[in-house]
Amino acid sequence: AQSVSQHNHHVILSEAASLELGCNYSYGGTVNLFWYVQYPGQHLQLLLKYFSGDPLVKGIKGFEAEFIKSKFSFNLRKPSVQWSDTAEYFCAVNLTGGGNKLTFGTGTQLKVEL
């Protein structure tokens, strides 16, 4: 069965620091990759996604992620975080042709301090 690993469970950064959140998945086939974000008290929303093409994808609010197929990774990055980026971030994987079944990582709680 496929699995998704997020290595950092809690991250605390100061404003303007750079961010990288790790995400690795276990499946060797073709996948669709997602990062979702959940701001405090809100529901999940899409940050960015990768289906095919350029492995460096850009999302909302200055976030980007790079798909490295050889490493089964899809790490999320942001050069300079803001206090408003405080949220929980989830990596998710869907097998291409595998139905509407999204497998989520356990999430990373990011706190940005002023």
Next chain:
Amino acid sequence: NAGVTQTPKFQVLKTGQSMTLQCAQDMNHEYMSWYRQDPGMGLRLIHYSVGAGITDQGEVPNGYNVSRSTTEDFPLRLLSAAPSQTSVYFCASSSDLGETQYFGPGTRLLVL
């Protein structure tokens, strides 16, 4: 568009009680899913549907039933609530397989 709506927002149940969590979407999406979110475990798929009349089990289906009589609605039923079902439940929909899922605001359930 209201997107994906869920009711109720909060619910407290006693062990053994039954209830239905409602989910509706107005985007004409074929695909709908139910997840539960627990601390340190991310979101886990309970049941999903690829269209009216078609449902299937996800990762943690035990204790839950679903049906999909219309494209818009996808209710989740707890037949006999247990404390282990205390969680936050999210409904989601998407237009196609593997596409972006749109999530509802969630239902916070406490089973005593």
